[in-house]
Amino acid sequence: MDSVRPPEVRQAASAQFVGFEIAGQKYLFRIERIQEIITSGSVTRVPDVPAYVVGVSNLRGTIIPVIDLRLLFGLPARESDANTRTIVVNVGSRTMGCMVDAVSQVIRIPVDQIHSAPDSVVADGQRSVEGFARAGDDLFILLDATSLLDPAGLAGVHRAGVPGVTPPDKAS
Amino acid sequence: MADSSRRNQDMPADDMAEFLSVYIDETGEQCDQLVQLLLALESEPRDARRIAEAFRLIHSIKGSAAMLGLDRITGLAHHLESHFERLRSGSLLLDGPTIEAALRCIDYFRHCNDRLRQGEKLEPVDELLEAVKKLGQTTPAAGPTAATAPTLPSAPPTPAVEPAVASPPATPAVPTPPPVGNARVRRIRVQFAPGLAMADLKAELVLARLGGLGVVVESSPEAAEFATSTELRTLDIMLRTAATGSAITIAADVDGVVGVELDVEPPAEPAAPPAPTEAGAVVETMRVGVERLDVLLNLVGELVVSRARFVQLVADMAPLFRKAAVGGRSGGTTHSLREAVEAIIRSASGPIDRAAAACESQLEKLEEQGRLWEEGHRRYAELVESVDHLTRVADSLQRGVLSTRMVPVGPLLNRFKRSVRDIANELGKNVTLELAGEKTELDKRMIDELGDPLVHLVRNAIDHGIEPADVRLRRGKPEMATVRLAASQRGNSVIISISDDGGGIDLEGVRDRAVARGLVSADQAASLSPRELTDFIWQPGFSTAKEVSNISGRGVGMDIVRTRIEALSGSIDIDSTLGVGTTFVIRLPLTLAIARCMLFRMEQAAVAVPVENVRELVTVTDDCILSIGGRRVCDIRGEFLPLVEMDEIFSWPSTAAEPAPRGAVLVIHSGSRAVAVCVSSLLGTQDLVVKSLDENFMRIRGLGGASILGDGEVCLLLDASAVVDIVMRSHAMTEVHP
Numbered sequence: 001m002d003s004v005r006p007p008e009v010r011q012a013a014s015a016q017f018v019g020f021e022i023a024g025q026k027y028l029f030r031i032e033r034i035q036e037i038i039t040s041g042s043v044t045r046v047p048d049v050p051a052y053v054v055g056v057s058n059l060r061g062t063i064i065p066v067i068d069l070r071l072l073f074g075l076p077a078r079e080s081d082a083n084t085r086t087i088v089v090n091v092g093s094r095t096m097g098c099m100v101d102a103v104s105q106v107i108r109i110p111v112d113q114i115h116s117a118p119d120s121v122v123a124d125g126q127r128s129v130e131g132f133a134r135a136g137d138d139l140f141i142l143l144d145a146t147s148l149l150d151p152a153g154l155a156g157v158h159r160a161g162v163p164g165v166t167p168p169d170k171a172s
Numbered sequence: 173m174a175d176s177s178r179r180n181q182d183m184p185a186d187d188m189a190e191f192l193s194v195y196i197d198e199t200g201e202q203c204d205q206l207v208q209l210l211l212a213l214e215s216e217p218r219d220a221r222r223i224a225e226a227f228r229l230i231h232s233i234k235g236s237a238a239m240l241g242l243d244r245i246t247g248l249a250h251h252l253e254s255h256f257e258r259l260r261s262g263s264l265l266l267d268g269p270t271i272e273a274a275l276r277c278i279d280y281f282r283h284c285n286d287r288l289r290q291g292e293k294l295e296p297v298d299e300l301l302e303a304v305k306k307l308g309q310t311t312p313a314a315g316p317t318a319a320t321a322p323t324l325p326s327a328p329p330t331p332a333v334e335p336a337v338a339s340p341p342a343t344p345a346v347p348t349p350p351p352v353g354n355a356r357v358r359r360i361r362v363q364f365a366p367g368l369a370m371a372d373l374k375a376e377l378v379l380a381r382l383g384g385l386g387v388v389v390e391s392s393p394e395a396a397e398f399a400t401s402t403e404l405r406t407l408d409i410m411l412r413t414a415a416t417g418s419a420i421t422i423a424a425d426v427d428g429v430v431g432v433e434l435d436v437e438p439p440a441e442p443a444a445p446p447a448p449t450e451a452g453a454v455v456e457t458m459r460v461g462v463e464r465l466d467v468l469l470n471l472v473g474e475l476v477v478s479r480a481r482f483v484q485l486v487a488d489m490a491p492l493f494r495k496a497a498v499g500g501r502s503g504g505t506t507h508s509l510r511e512a513v514e515a516i517i518r519s520a521s522g523p524i525d526r527a528a529a530a531c532e533s534q535l536e537k538l539e540e541q542g543r544l545w546e547e548g549h550r551r552y553a554e555l556v557e558s559v560d561h562l563t564r565v566a567d568s569l570q571r572g573v574l575s576t577r578m579v580p581v582g583p584l585l586n587r588f589k590r591s592v593r594d595i596a597n598e599l600g601k602n603v604t605l606e607l608a609g610e611k612t613e614l615d616k617r618m619i620d621e622l623g624d625p626l627v628h629l630v631r632n633a634i635d636h637g638i639e640p641a642d643v644r645l646r647r648g649k650p651e652m653a654t655v656r657l658a659a660s661q662r663g664n665s666v667i668i669s670i671s672d673d674g675g676g677i678d679l680e681g682v683r684d685r686a687v688a689r690g691l692v693s694a695d696q697a698a699s700l701s702p703r704e705l706t707d708f709i710w711q712p713g714f715s716t717a718k719e720v721s722n723i724s725g726r727g728v729g730m731d732i733v734r735t736r737i738e739a740l741s742g743s744i745d746i747d748s749t750l751g752v753g754t755t756f757v758i759r760l761p762l763t764l765a766i767a768r769c770m771l772f773r774m775e776q777a778a779v780a781v782p783v784e785n786v787r788e789l790v791t792v793t794d795d796c797i798l799s800i801g802g803r804r805v806c807d808i809r810g811e812f813l814p815l816v817e818m819d820e821i822f823s824w825p826s827t828a829a830e831p832a833p834r835g836a837v838l839v840i841h842s843g844s845r846a847v848a849v850c851v852s853s854l855l856g857t858q859d860l861v862v863k864s865l866d867e868n869f870m871r872i873r874g875l876g877g878a879s880i881l882g883d884g885e886v887c888l889l890l891d892a893s894a895v896v897d898i899v900m901r902s903h904a905m906t907e908v909h910p
Contacts, residue, residue: 044886045776047822065869
């Protein structure tokens with residue numbers, strides 16, 4: 001009897017995310033946005049772009065930009081290591097790569113565990129913060145890839161610094 | 173009357189769709205030719221050869237339209253044809269109204285093509301039809317004083333010696349049976365009795381008899397197939413004839429025929445594709461959608477990249493094999509090793525035995541390895557050969573596919589005969605258009621994109637460039653102005669120039685205007701060079717015209733012209749002399765998809781420049797470099813060019829600040845402007861498939877895109893025109909004018 005109900009509810013009210021880490025903080029992208037996750041290959045630098053644009057890379061014949069999310073969030077650069085990954089994200093008609101410190105596996109989080117970002121955060125120019133979620137012991141910041149990586153929005157994100165550096169301890 | 177309502181008035185039957193697209197293409201081309209003929213006839217109305225040719229074209233349009241049951245077109249073409257028939261016979265003289273009416277008819281035909289393409293109904297043409305019908309009546313027969321070529325008063329009149337007799341009457345494409353007037357296409361289906369002996373001969377007889385009534389446009393099966401048909405039961409014939417139905421029935425009803433149907437619906441099932449086994453069926457040309465060619469071109473692009481990769485791999489393997497110096501030496505080594513071991517075994521006994529035996533088995537393995545190496549080396553030599561072959565095939569394929577996209581610029585240039593005439597008439601100016609290099613070929617896509625910019629430049633030349641007649645006379649110029657459109661190929665570029673013999677660009681006017689618009693201060697303006705002044709023409713909204721006329725006011729501005737040309741990886745330059753004329757020179761790459769580039773490596777990235785933008789590669793000694801106002805200028809054989817490091821053109825994130833040792837200087841040019849750029853390590857030239865940067869990212873000023881090298885690395889492609897701009901601008905800011 002009650003063995004039927006809970007899965008149904010959970011299925012309808014949960015979403016899948018890809019979790020990743022930058023400078024110890026855990027973030028989420030919605031899985032629908034993700035095309036693939038690659039180990040960072042050769043990246044060609046391009047001129048006249050902000051420092052957070054690492055350069056362009058060849059993804060099976062298509063040229064995609066690679067953005068270092070550390071630098072985008074105003075954090076100091078860090079050498080790539082064995083855990084460094086590039087998340088290939090589809091933003092509108094564009095395909096872009098995001099360099100992150102590490103990627104954890106796909107996570108399913110019930111929708112009721114996701115709390116929308118407080119107005120103070122959003123007003124800070126951090127429109128790319130979609131919300132916060134707790135899964136187990138971890139607190140994740142859910143990022144909206146579209147507004148984060150929109151070429152017009154990139155500059156704004158950069159100015160605003162790390163999204164959610166001080167996430168509310170108890171989401172209201 | 174031919175335009176009376178009929179079964180399939182205006183709308184061709186569905187299965188005609190195939191014919192329809194052929195019709196549209198053919199008629200389009202014929203209209204283009206007609207316009208040219210008419211414009212030529214306008215100045216030489218007695219040119220019998222051209223009249224005959226025009227007659228033939230009209231006749232042919234009429235014939236094709238009739239075949240498709242496009243009665244309005246047929247009717248109009250019919251009356252126009254009749255009028256030209258009289259012109260051809262010399263009983264009437266070609267006059268202005270005829271040309272006007274014929275041009276209007278062509279407009280209508282083209283308009284019809286547009287509508288047919290969209291599957292819309294054709295519009296009625298009654299008014300135009302009446303006008304065409306009246307043509308013969310308004311002009312007195314054989315009136316030698318008919319107003320000929322009224323727009324060309326200064327053209328020497330052609331001596332009226334020869335009437336239309338000189339040249340033989342052009343043979344129409346289809347021999348016309350006597351009653352030209354009311355001929356139409358009838359579809360006839362002839363049924364033969366089952367099991368009829370000699371059915372093929374009977375069918376031929378039917379065709380021959382029907383041929384006596386008109387022209388057999390098409391038969392199914394065709395006469396050549398009669399003998400091979402297993403059983404000939406029905407014969408479908410399209411006959412262009414004026415004969416009555418009963419006459420046709422009688423003609424077709426030979427012995428063995430069990431039924432003759434008139435005006436049958438065309439066969440409902442799509443015609444079977446022409447039997448490929450048929451040896452006689454040679455396809456000479458084929459229309460292929462551009463998008464299919466684009467797919468091919470993209471694939472060829474990938475092939476070019478993977479070919480480069482193979483070449484790279486083979487090149488990387490070469491030193492490995494060379495160093496290993498396989499075959500001989502390793503074979504020799506193992507051989508002498510084996511002798512040594514055998515000597516030990518022979519001379520020794522006891523415990524060494526076992527060690528020696530172990531050595532021997534190892535030695536065998538080593539020999540085996542050596543053989544494998546040799547095998548590998550032989551295979552490598554084969555690989556090198558294969559890669560060479562692949563390279564040759566890929567190159568030919570690339571050239572082949574590129575050439576399918578190349579079309580002559582002729583039709584594009586010829587379109588301007590009409591526009592020049594119209595614009596000149598509208599503005600009351602006398603202008604002749606000269607064309608040159610119509611056979612020059614260019615990528616189809618570029619031809620399509622060039623139309624608008626060229627129209628603007630031509631309008632501009634006539635409106636702003638060419639002076640009013642009185643001014644021209646005062647300046648001692650011929651009253652008849654000339655606009656010249658010329659195309660030519662130079663290496664991997666195509667040059668299209670638009671020149672006029674008008675007033676040239678009034679640089680003082682430009683100077684005033686630039687100051688008035690606040691683009692420069694009056695002081696700065698005073699010191700600007702002619703070239704810098706000319707460059708203001710490209711500023712958005714910049715015009716030296718006092719008022720915007722309805723000709724130059726509409727459409728695109730000069731800035732858009734330049735943007736469009738640059739979007740095609742081209743460049744545009746102006747060469748203007750006050751009082752003498754202006755020439756715009758457009759330089760375009762032969763094709764957009766693959767560019768032959770010179771590659772060099774910077775600390776940050778590999779960078780490529782299209783070879784057509786590389787004027788030369790020179791080494792420059794320090795005493796050739798001057799510093800003027802903090803900017804460096806380089807003396808290259810007496811020509812002083814701005815000299816820059818790549819880092820001055822682009823700013824890179826976190827660049828190591830040590831300047832690379834100067835290797836060579838690359839002179840990059842766009843049109844007539846050139847700059848010298850220092851490069852350190854050159855990698856040679858390579859064909860690169862141009863990929864967009866902004867598709868996934870953004871446009872970067874100075875970069876025209878990116879490309880993928882053989883090893884998968886992305887290299888950046890310079891946009892020479894933008895690079896030259898950047899350098900010129902930064903130099904202009906600090907340059908000290910003496």
